[in-house]
Amino acid sequence: MTAHPDYGRAYQLWRQASGKAWDLYARHAFVEGLKDGTLPKEAFLHYLIQDYVFLIHFSRAWALAVVKSESLEELKIASGTVNALVNFEMQLHVGICAEHGISEEQLFEAEEEFANLAYTRYVLDAGQNGDLVDLLAALMPCVLGYGEIGERLGREATEGTPYQQWIDTYAGEEFQDVCRDVGSMLDRAVAARIGDDFESSPRWAKLCERFTMATKLEAGFWDMGMAGAD
Numbered sequence: 649m650t651a652h653p654d655y656g657r658a659y660q661l662w663r664q665a666s667g668k669a670w671d672l673y674a675r676h677a678f679v680e681g682l683k684d685g686t687l688p689k690e691a692f693l694h695y696l697i698q699d700y701v702f703l704i705h706f707s708r709a710w711a712l713a714v715v716k717s718e719s720l721e722e723l724k725i726a727s728g729t730v731n732a733l734v735n736f737e738m739q740l741h742v743g744i745c746a747e748h749g750i751s752e753e754q755l756f757e758a759e760e761e762f763a764n765l766a767y768t769r770y771v772l773d774a775g776q777n778g779d780l781v782d783l784l785a786a787l788m789p790c791v792l793g794y795g796e797i798g799e800r801l802g803r804e805a806t807e808g809t810p811y812q813q814w815i816d817t818y819a820g821e822e823f824q825d826v827c828r829d830v831g832s833m834l835d836r837a838v839a840a841r842i843g844d845d846f847e848s849s850p851r852w853a854k855l856c857e858r859f860t861m862a863t864k865l866e867a868g869f870w871d872m873g874m875a876g877a878d
Protein backbone atom coordinates (compact mmCIF):
# COMPACT_ATOMS: atom_id res chain seq x y z
CA MET A 649 0.00 0.00 0.00
CA THR A 650 1.29 3.45 -0.82
CA ALA A 651 1.78 5.99 1.94
CA HIS A 652 -1.17 8.15 2.90
CA PRO A 653 -1.44 10.87 5.51
CA ASP A 654 -1.83 9.91 9.17
CA TYR A 655 -5.26 11.08 10.29
CA GLY A 656 -5.44 8.71 13.26
CA ARG A 657 -6.28 5.16 14.24
CA ALA A 658 -10.04 4.92 13.68
CA TYR A 659 -9.63 6.33 10.17
CA GLN A 660 -6.85 3.88 9.39
CA LEU A 661 -9.00 0.93 10.54
CA TRP A 662 -12.15 2.05 8.73
CA ARG A 663 -10.17 2.69 5.58
CA GLN A 664 -8.73 -0.83 5.69
CA ALA A 665 -12.12 -2.36 6.49
CA SER A 666 -13.67 -0.69 3.43
CA GLY A 667 -11.37 -2.83 1.25
CA LYS A 668 -11.70 -2.41 -2.52
CA ALA A 669 -14.29 0.33 -2.10
CA TRP A 670 -11.58 2.68 -0.87
CA ASP A 671 -9.43 2.66 -3.98
CA LEU A 672 -12.53 2.76 -6.20
CA TYR A 673 -13.19 6.11 -4.53
CA ALA A 674 -9.72 7.56 -3.88
CA ARG A 675 -8.30 6.46 -7.25
CA HIS A 676 -11.43 6.94 -9.33
CA ALA A 677 -10.99 7.92 -12.99
CA PHE A 678 -12.34 11.38 -12.11
CA VAL A 679 -9.54 11.87 -9.58
CA GLU A 680 -6.90 10.63 -12.01
CA GLY A 681 -8.32 13.05 -14.61
CA LEU A 682 -7.90 15.96 -12.17
CA LYS A 683 -4.36 14.81 -11.58
CA ASP A 684 -3.19 14.60 -15.20
CA GLY A 685 -5.54 17.27 -16.54
CA THR A 686 -7.44 14.94 -18.89
CA LEU A 687 -10.78 15.34 -17.12
CA PRO A 688 -13.18 17.10 -19.54
CA LYS A 689 -14.00 20.60 -18.38
CA GLU A 690 -17.77 19.97 -18.69
CA ALA A 691 -17.42 17.07 -16.26
CA PHE A 692 -15.53 19.23 -13.80
CA LEU A 693 -18.06 22.08 -13.90
CA HIS A 694 -20.95 19.64 -13.66
CA TYR A 695 -19.31 18.14 -10.59
CA LEU A 696 -18.52 21.53 -9.07
CA ILE A 697 -22.11 22.79 -9.32
CA GLN A 698 -23.40 19.59 -7.70
CA ASP A 699 -20.65 19.81 -5.10
CA TYR A 700 -21.79 23.30 -4.13
CA VAL A 701 -25.24 21.85 -3.33
CA PHE A 702 -23.52 18.94 -1.59
CA LEU A 703 -21.57 21.29 0.66
CA ILE A 704 -24.74 23.07 1.78
CA HIS A 705 -26.18 19.80 3.11
CA PHE A 706 -22.78 18.64 4.29
CA SER A 707 -22.48 21.82 6.37
CA ARG A 708 -25.89 21.00 7.87
CA ALA A 709 -24.56 17.54 8.77
CA TRP A 710 -21.55 19.10 10.51
CA ALA A 711 -23.93 21.45 12.30
CA LEU A 712 -25.68 18.30 13.51
CA ALA A 713 -22.29 17.19 14.83
CA VAL A 714 -22.32 20.38 16.91
CA VAL A 715 -25.71 19.28 18.31
CA LYS A 716 -24.36 15.76 19.00
CA SER A 717 -21.14 16.97 20.67
CA GLU A 718 -20.62 15.99 24.29
CA SER A 719 -17.43 17.89 25.13
CA LEU A 720 -15.92 21.29 24.47
CA GLU A 721 -13.26 19.71 22.22
CA GLU A 722 -15.96 18.07 20.07
CA LEU A 723 -17.87 21.36 19.91
CA LYS A 724 -14.75 23.25 18.85
CA ILE A 725 -13.86 20.84 16.06
CA ALA A 726 -17.42 20.45 14.78
CA SER A 727 -18.15 24.19 14.78
CA GLY A 728 -14.72 24.90 13.25
CA THR A 729 -15.50 22.49 10.43
CA VAL A 730 -18.84 24.16 9.72
CA ASN A 731 -16.90 27.43 9.47
CA ALA A 732 -14.22 25.92 7.21
CA LEU A 733 -16.85 24.51 4.85
CA VAL A 734 -19.07 27.56 4.63
CA ASN A 735 -16.44 30.32 4.71
CA PHE A 736 -13.47 28.64 3.04
CA GLU A 737 -14.12 25.56 0.89
CA MET A 738 -17.23 26.92 -0.81
CA GLN A 739 -15.25 29.96 -2.00
CA LEU A 740 -13.43 27.60 -4.35
CA HIS A 741 -16.71 26.64 -5.98
CA VAL A 742 -18.02 30.20 -6.17
CA GLY A 743 -14.72 31.47 -7.57
CA ILE A 744 -14.19 28.85 -10.27
CA CYS A 745 -17.83 28.93 -11.34
CA ALA A 746 -17.75 32.75 -11.57
CA GLU A 747 -14.76 32.44 -13.94
CA HIS A 748 -17.01 30.33 -16.16
CA GLY A 749 -19.99 32.67 -16.00
CA ILE A 750 -21.98 30.65 -13.46
CA SER A 751 -23.41 32.97 -10.78
CA GLU A 752 -23.86 32.24 -7.09
CA GLU A 753 -27.64 32.39 -7.53
CA GLN A 754 -27.42 29.73 -10.23
CA LEU A 755 -25.32 27.59 -7.91
CA PHE A 756 -27.75 27.92 -5.04
CA GLU A 757 -30.66 26.99 -7.27
CA ALA A 758 -29.01 24.07 -9.10
CA GLU A 759 -31.21 20.98 -9.15
CA GLU A 760 -29.80 18.30 -6.91
CA GLU A 761 -29.09 14.99 -8.65
CA PHE A 762 -30.08 11.69 -7.05
CA ALA A 763 -26.54 10.48 -6.29
CA ASN A 764 -25.91 13.77 -4.52
CA LEU A 765 -29.21 13.72 -2.63
CA ALA A 766 -28.78 10.07 -1.57
CA TYR A 767 -25.36 10.76 -0.12
CA THR A 768 -26.05 13.80 2.06
CA ARG A 769 -29.38 12.48 3.34
CA TYR A 770 -27.68 9.20 4.22
CA VAL A 771 -25.17 11.15 6.29
CA LEU A 772 -27.85 13.27 7.98
CA ASP A 773 -29.86 10.14 8.79
CA ALA A 774 -26.81 8.49 10.35
CA GLY A 775 -26.53 11.48 12.67
CA GLN A 776 -30.20 11.87 13.44
CA ASN A 777 -30.55 8.24 14.47
CA GLY A 778 -27.26 7.79 16.27
CA ASP A 779 -24.64 9.53 18.36
CA LEU A 780 -21.66 11.60 17.23
CA VAL A 781 -19.61 8.52 16.33
CA ASP A 782 -22.35 7.15 14.02
CA LEU A 783 -22.41 10.52 12.32
CA LEU A 784 -18.61 10.72 12.06
CA ALA A 785 -18.43 7.26 10.44
CA ALA A 786 -20.57 8.64 7.60
CA LEU A 787 -18.69 11.98 7.44
CA MET A 788 -15.12 10.69 7.40
CA PRO A 789 -14.86 9.37 3.83
CA CYS A 790 -15.71 12.91 2.68
CA VAL A 791 -13.38 14.94 4.83
CA LEU A 792 -10.43 12.61 5.25
CA GLY A 793 -10.88 11.07 1.80
CA TYR A 794 -10.54 14.48 0.14
CA GLY A 795 -7.60 15.17 2.44
CA GLU A 796 -5.90 11.99 1.27
CA ILE A 797 -6.74 12.61 -2.39
CA GLY A 798 -5.59 16.23 -2.19
CA GLU A 799 -2.34 15.30 -0.49
CA ARG A 800 -1.53 12.67 -3.13
CA LEU A 801 -2.47 14.91 -6.07
CA GLY A 802 -0.39 17.68 -4.51
CA ARG A 803 2.61 15.38 -4.93
CA GLU A 804 1.70 13.58 -8.15
CA ALA A 805 -0.21 16.07 -10.33
CA THR A 806 1.04 16.77 -13.83
CA GLU A 807 2.48 20.25 -14.10
CA GLY A 808 0.05 22.53 -15.88
CA THR A 809 -3.10 20.56 -15.04
CA PRO A 810 -6.02 23.03 -15.25
CA TYR A 811 -7.25 21.65 -11.94
CA GLN A 812 -4.34 22.92 -9.83
CA GLN A 813 -6.55 25.32 -7.88
CA TRP A 814 -8.84 22.47 -6.85
CA ILE A 815 -5.81 20.36 -5.88
CA ASP A 816 -4.24 23.22 -3.90
CA THR A 817 -7.43 23.69 -1.88
CA TYR A 818 -7.33 20.11 -0.59
CA ALA A 819 -3.55 19.67 -0.50
CA GLY A 820 -3.08 22.98 1.34
CA GLU A 821 -2.23 23.37 5.00
CA GLU A 822 -5.62 24.77 5.93
CA PHE A 823 -7.54 21.68 4.74
CA GLN A 824 -4.83 19.27 5.95
CA ASP A 825 -4.99 20.86 9.42
CA VAL A 826 -8.76 20.32 9.49
CA CYS A 827 -8.18 16.64 8.59
CA ARG A 828 -5.63 16.09 11.35
CA ASP A 829 -7.79 17.84 13.96
CA VAL A 830 -10.91 15.95 12.92
CA GLY A 831 -9.01 12.63 12.86
CA SER A 832 -7.70 13.02 16.39
CA MET A 833 -11.08 14.23 17.70
CA LEU A 834 -12.57 11.11 16.07
CA ASP A 835 -10.17 8.83 17.98
CA ARG A 836 -11.07 10.48 21.27
CA ALA A 837 -14.81 10.48 20.48
CA VAL A 838 -14.68 6.74 19.76
CA ALA A 839 -12.69 6.00 22.94
CA ALA A 840 -15.03 8.14 25.07
CA ARG A 841 -18.13 6.32 23.87
CA ILE A 842 -16.97 2.74 23.15
CA GLY A 843 -13.73 2.48 25.15
CA ASP A 844 -10.10 1.94 24.17
CA ASP A 845 -10.83 -1.63 23.10
CA PHE A 846 -13.42 -0.38 20.59
CA GLU A 847 -12.39 -2.82 17.86
CA SER A 848 -13.81 -5.78 19.79
CA SER A 849 -17.15 -4.08 20.50
CA PRO A 850 -20.28 -5.19 18.61
CA ARG A 851 -20.76 -1.59 17.48
CA TRP A 852 -17.49 -1.51 15.58
CA ALA A 853 -18.61 -3.72 12.67
CA LYS A 854 -21.67 -1.50 12.16
CA LEU A 855 -19.48 1.59 12.10
CA CYS A 856 -17.19 -0.02 9.53
CA GLU A 857 -20.24 -0.75 7.37
CA ARG A 858 -21.37 2.85 7.62
CA PHE A 859 -17.96 4.15 6.62
CA THR A 860 -17.88 1.73 3.65
CA MET A 861 -21.35 2.79 2.49
CA ALA A 862 -20.35 6.46 2.59
CA THR A 863 -17.17 5.55 0.66
CA LYS A 864 -19.30 3.90 -2.07
CA LEU A 865 -21.55 6.98 -2.17
CA GLU A 866 -18.41 9.10 -2.71
CA ALA A 867 -17.43 6.93 -5.70
CA GLY A 868 -21.00 7.38 -6.97
CA PHE A 869 -20.49 11.13 -6.73
CA TRP A 870 -17.47 10.96 -9.05
CA ASP A 871 -19.51 8.74 -11.43
CA MET A 872 -22.18 11.45 -11.46
CA GLY A 873 -19.51 14.05 -12.25
CA MET A 874 -18.17 11.97 -15.14
CA ALA A 875 -21.68 11.54 -16.53
CA GLY A 876 -21.85 15.35 -16.86
CA ALA A 877 -19.42 15.14 -19.78
CA ASP A 878 -21.71 12.87 -21.85
Ligand SMILES: Cc1ncc(CO)c(N)n1
Binds near residue numbers: 869
Ligand atom coordinates in the same frame (compact mmCIF):
# COMPACT_ATOMS: atom_id res chain seq x y z
C1 LIG B 1 -18.61 14.91 -2.58
C2 LIG B 1 -17.63 15.59 -1.69
N1 LIG B 1 -17.03 14.92 -0.71
C3 LIG B 1 -16.15 15.52 0.11
C4 LIG B 1 -15.83 16.84 -0.04
C5 LIG B 1 -14.82 17.51 0.86
O1 LIG B 1 -15.41 18.42 1.68
C6 LIG B 1 -16.50 17.54 -1.07
N2 LIG B 1 -16.28 18.84 -1.29
N3 LIG B 1 -17.38 16.89 -1.88
